[in-house]
Amino acid sequence: DIQLTQSPSFLSASVGDRVTITCRASQGISSYLAWYQQKPGKAPKLLIYAASTLQSGVPSRFSGGGSGTEFTLTINSLQPEDFATYYCQHLNSYLTFGGGTKVEIK
């Protein structure tokens, strides 16, 4: 099975910062990767799919990149509403999530 490893697991940042989260796959998955944002008590929300395509309605300060085994989620100019936990995800026969990255206010 494919494993997804996110880093860091915890990130402390300030409003206006640029932050980058990494997701590494245990084997090549082309560009078949998504990123989700989850706020406490809420269901996850799809932000980016196919590694770099922004889901409709998602602010352009979010961007995704990478292919193969290494992927990134970048948030430019962090806003107060961006403080949340972020997960990467891949699905072939089995669906896999990364362990999550919690972005907290410094």
Next chain:
Amino acid sequence: QVQLVQSGPEVKRPGASVKVSCKTAGYTFTSYGISWVRQAPGQGLEWMAWISVYNGDTNYAQNLQDRVTMTTDTSTSTAYMELRSLRSDDTATYYCARIWLVAAGYYLEYWGQGTLVTVSS
């Protein structure tokens, strides 16, 4: 608009079973798969299973395949997840989500609101 509405919270004894429903609306039910994901308190997301509503194909996480069953009722556009032989570590919020096939990949585009299942003696 697309909606996935899940059944309410449940409290179960260890060894019991629970069946959570996910009623969908706003799209053609048989055109998309459904996946179930759970999240224990303070923990990350754990995939449980997916089902192709079109042909009934299923796939289950290996650690749950002996205890979980996914079904659908196309007459009511509802998906179900049944988990048997409940243990305390099954306490979690359970989510259903619609699987979206795009650009040759599969992603979870729409989610239910979540159902808290508490297992306690």
